[in-house]
Amino acid sequence: MATPASTPAPAPENAVVKWIDQRLPIFEFVRHHLKDYPTPRNLNYLWNFGSIAGVMLVVMIVTGVMLAMQYTAHVDLAFDSVERIMREVNYGWLLRYLHMNGGSFFFLAIYIHLFRGMYYGSYKAPREILWWLGLIILVLMMMTAFTGYVLPWGQMSYWAATVITNLFSAIPWVGDSVVTWLWGGFSVDNPTLNRFYALHYLLPFMIFAVVFVHLWALHTVKSNNPLGVEPKTRQDTIPFHPYYTAKDFFGFGMFFLVYLAIVFFAPNLFSEPDNYIPANSLVTPPHIVPEWYFLPYYAILRSIPDKLLGVIAMFGSILILFFLPWLDRSKIKSGKFRPIFKQLFWLLVADSIVLGWVGGNRPDELFYSVSFLTIGRVATAYYFGHFLVLLPAIASIEKPKPVPESISAAVGAKSKD
Amino acid sequence: MAETAAKTDEPGETRRDFLYLATTAVGVAGAVAALWPFIDSMNPAADIRALSSTEVDLSPVAVGQRITAKWRGKPVFIDHRTPEEIKRAEQDDNADLRDPEKDQARVKKPEWLVVIGICTHLGCVPLGQKPTDPRGEWAGWFCPCHGSAYDTSGRIRKGPAPRNLAVPLYEFTADNMITIG
Numbered sequence: 001m002a003t004p005a006s007t008p009a010p011a012p013e014n015a016v017v018k019w020i021d022q023r024l025p026i027f028e029f030v031r032h033h034l035k036d037y038p039t040p041r042n043l044n045y046l047w048n049f050g051s052i053a054g055v056m057l058v059v060m061i062v063t064g065v066m067l068a069m070q071y072t073a074h075v076d077l078a079f080d081s082v083e084r085i086m087r088e089v090n091y092g093w094l095l096r097y098l099h100m101n102g103g104s105f106f107f108l109a110i111y112i113h114l115f116r117g118m119y120y121g122s123y124k125a126p127r128e129i130l131w132w133l134g135l136i137i138l139v140l141m142m143m144t145a146f147t148g149y150v151l152p153w154g155q156m157s158y159w160a161a162t163v164i165t166n167l168f169s170a171i172p173w174v175g176d177s178v179v180t181w182l183w184g185g186f187s188v189d190n191p192t193l194n195r196f197y198a199l200h201y202l203l204p205f206m207i208f209a210v211v212f213v214h215l216w217a218l219h220t221v222k223s224n225n226p227l228g229v230e231p232k233t234r235q236d237t238i239p240f241h242p243y244y245t246a247k248d249f250f251g252f253g254m255f256f257l258v259y260l261a262i263v264f265f266a267p268n269l270f271s272e273p274d275n276y277i278p279a280n281s282l283v284t285p286p287h288i289v290p291e292w293y294f295l296p297y298y299a300i301l302r303s304i305p306d307k308l309l310g311v312i313a314m315f316g317s318i319l320i321l322f323f324l325p326w327l328d329r330s331k332i333k334s335g336k337f338r339p340i341f342k343q344l345f346w347l348l349v350a351d352s353i354v355l356g357w358v359g360g361n362r363p364d365e366l367f368y369s370v371s372f373l374t375i376g377r378v379a380t381a382y383y384f385g386h387f388l389v390l391l392p393a394i395a396s397i398e399k400p401k402p403v404p405e406s407i408s409a410a411v412g413a414k415s416k417d
Numbered sequence: 418m419a420e421t422a423a424k425t426d427e428p429g430e431t432r433r434d435f436l437y438l439a440t441t442a443v444g445v446a447g448a449v450a451a452l453w454p455f456i457d458s459m460n461p462a463a464d465i466r467a468l469s470s471t472e473v474d475l476s477p478v479a480v481g482q483r484i485t486a487k488w489r490g491k492p493v494f495i496d497h498r499t500p501e502e503i504k505r506a507e508q509d510d511n512a513d514l515r516d517p518e519k520d521q522a523r524v525k526k527p528e529w530l531v532v533i534g535i536c537t538h539l540g541c542v543p544l545g546q547k548p549t550d551p552r553g554e555w556a557g558w559f560c561p562c563h564g565s566a567y568d569t570s571g572r573i574r575k576g577p578a579p580r581n582l583a584v585p586l587y588e589f590t591a592d593n594m595i596t597i598g
Contacts, residue, residue: 159541163562166540181456185465187490195459282485282492282534284541286561302563307538307579364564 033219038237039244040225042407046120047223047244048251049113054211055252056106061204063099071151073197075190078153079278097267103145104270105259107293110138118324119345121333122224128325130221133214135321140207142294147200149291153193156272158279159288161188161196167301170308187281227403227410228333235408287362295359296352300383302363303376313380320387327387329395337401340394348386354379470598472590475529483546485534488597492534492542493585494558495595498569503527505556506570516581520570523584531595532571532582536560543567543582558582 017027070089072081085092114134117123123131150161165182169175184191222231231237238244262269270292274285290298297314304310320327328341335342354375363373404410471488478484478497486493498506506520524530536543538560544550545558545567553559553566555574560566565576572581587597 162540169540181460183461184459185461185490186469189465189490191462191465281490282487282542284560284562288541288562305577307577 033215033240034245035239035241037219037240038231038234039223039240040231040236040407041238041243042225042227042411043223043244043247044226045247045251046112046116047225048248048255049109049116051248052251052255053106053109053113056102056109057204057207057211060099060102060106061208063095063102064201064204066095067099068201071197073151073194075153075193075279078151078193082152094263097263101259101263101267101270103148104291104293105255105262106141107145109255110141111293114138115349117224118348119335119342120224120226121228121328121330121335123325124328124333125325126221127217127224130214130217131325132322133210133217135318137207137210137214139318140203140210144200144203144207145291145293147196147203150193150196151200152275153279154275155277155279155283155285156275156288158188158281159284160290161192163288165192167311167314170311172308189281224333225407226334226336227407228336229404229407229410232406233408236406289360292356292360295357296355297359299355299359299376300380302359303373303380313384317383320384324387327391329392330398330400332400332403334403337403338398339401340398341391344386344390344394348383351379351382351386355383470596472594472596474594476593480528485546486597488533488585493597494530494532494534494546494571494582496530496532496569498528498530502556502569506568506572509555509568509570509572515573516579518570518572518581523570523572523581525587525589529595530569530571531584531587531597533585534558534582536562536565536578537573537580537582538563538565538576538578 021027067085070081070085070092072078082096085096087093089095117131117134146160146164150157165179165188168178168182171178180186182192183189184195225231272289277285289295297317300317301310301314304313330338330341332338335345358372358376358379361367361372363371363376365372367375404413469489471486471493473484473486473493473495475495475497478495480497481499481502483494483496486495496502503520510519510521520527523532534542534546539562541560541562543558543560543565545552551559551561553575555566555568557567557569557571557574560576560578563577565578566574567582568574570581571584573579585597587595590596
């Protein structure tokens with residue numbers, strides 16, 4: 001792991017701590033990574049969302065384990081067992097609403113975390129692997145969210161499972177066999193529900209493991225910061241505890257204020273009423289939409305008229321992010337000093353929101369005489385254009401603003417103003 | 418491997434190199450073969466495969482009526498077609514079709530159309546089984562998910578679906594009785 005912080009760790013005073021540390025240096029590990037870890041002194045509140053996402057993972061695992069003790073993964077019993085959790089189990093409604101909305105807020109934290117990394121160039125050398133690990137966590141989260149959405153076995157659960165598994169039928173030659181294999185039958189049925197439950201329980205622990213490796217990489221290359229200038233001297237950093245533990249806990253409080261407001265006052269805000277109708281394999285609901293955090297990908301899928309190419313574009317929209325460290329050729333990390341990049345960044349955020357809005361509407365519907373299909377096509381083209389054309393192109397034409405020499409120099413200049 | 422060879426006294430490839438390669442190859446092949454039971458366990462089990470045929474009695478179905486049977490968990494549309502519907506389907510045999518197929522090739526008896534009621538796009542169940550349902554421009558079926566329209570032979574005419582509604586394996590076991598599967 002990383003070399004010790006600049007201050008030499010004092011020898012532990014407690015004899016028990018000393019005895020344990022000599023055999024397994026767990027106290028030293030905690031001190032090194034959670035207390036002394038030298039953190040840039042200029043992190044803003046956007047740097048809270050990594051630890052917020054970590055807390056959400058814990059909330060999801062704890063509520064999920066409690067729900068698993070009451071849930072039954074069988075097509076005849078699943079829907080009723082969820083209703084039983086809502087009506088009969090002590091605080092079952094609270095556990096389920098925390099879990100259901102927790103998914104939304106976990107994705108919210110992750111998306112802010114991801115866009116923060118994009119704006120401040122946190123994917124650039126030497127943080128490429130850190131960035132990849134984050135994207136792997138995102139993909140695992142998407143798999144977890146999808147398998148979890150199927151478990152209540154309502155109409156939306158069933159048809160989400162049908163439509164998403166059918167995406168794989170677009171694979172040439174073996175597509176249909178792959179779909180049958182995913183289903184364990186000839187349609188989405190009991191074997192499908194059972195395996196999705198097994199995977200929904202397994203995947204969060206895989207996420208947990210990748211989070212650990214993500215933090216390992218983070219503590220090796222150290223945190224980026226709003227200036228994108230690497231710390232050089234001790235004046236540039238402060239110990240993680242108590243400075244950032246305090247700041248993080250304040251962030252948890254603010255985030256939970258919003259999360260719990262939704263849980264208690266609008267618990268069904270993000271869900272579709274159709275999912276309170278038991279699954280029926282013979283009737284498709286008239287308007288199928290995924291959860292809000294999948295809407296942009298859904299819009300990309302539908303904007304391409306060819307089935308296979310649509311599926312490729314949808315997966316490509318995530319895959320392309322793995323190449324971001326090389327598509328952005330600018331040596332300057334922070335968007336703060338990049339006048340053109342800064343504007344393109346906000347256009348990309350707007351484009352993602354437009355894609356989400358399109359994904360929530362039927363493609364044939366009109367918005368001021370323009371069909372959502374057309375808007376979706378333009379927004380999809382812009383999304384890929386941003387990464388494949390604009391981002392590589394601006395590196396050579398953009399004139400960056402002067403970058404400060406060090407974090408302490410910039411912070412010092414600011415406090416003199 | 419190359420390093421090992423370089424460190425030995427004899428120049429070039431040695432007997433030991435061959436043994437390493439052969440052992441590794443057998444090991445890898447064995448590991449891959451051992452994976453198969455795990456992968457195949459997720460395929461349809463014997464009891465699910467055994468439920469693969471359904472009998473349907475057609476005698477109560479009036480001319481012009483459509484019913485839905487369930488086969489392997491999937492809806493099967495059975496349409497007792499009117500002479501006009503049959504005529505319309507046959508007239509369109511030479512129309513500009515995305516997945517060209519003659520109506521004759523899609524039925525065993527012209528008055529009975531039997532197709533799997535699953536849109537070939539992403540697996541939704543098209544509307545059109547009830548007389549009040551929208552049936553699309555070609556009076557067959559209309560998929561509400563992404564707007565695919567099928568004709569009275571279940572052929573794709575418009576929208577994102579790539580293929581016609583599939584015709585399942587079935588046979589007439591009596592005049593008014595079919596076995597699907």
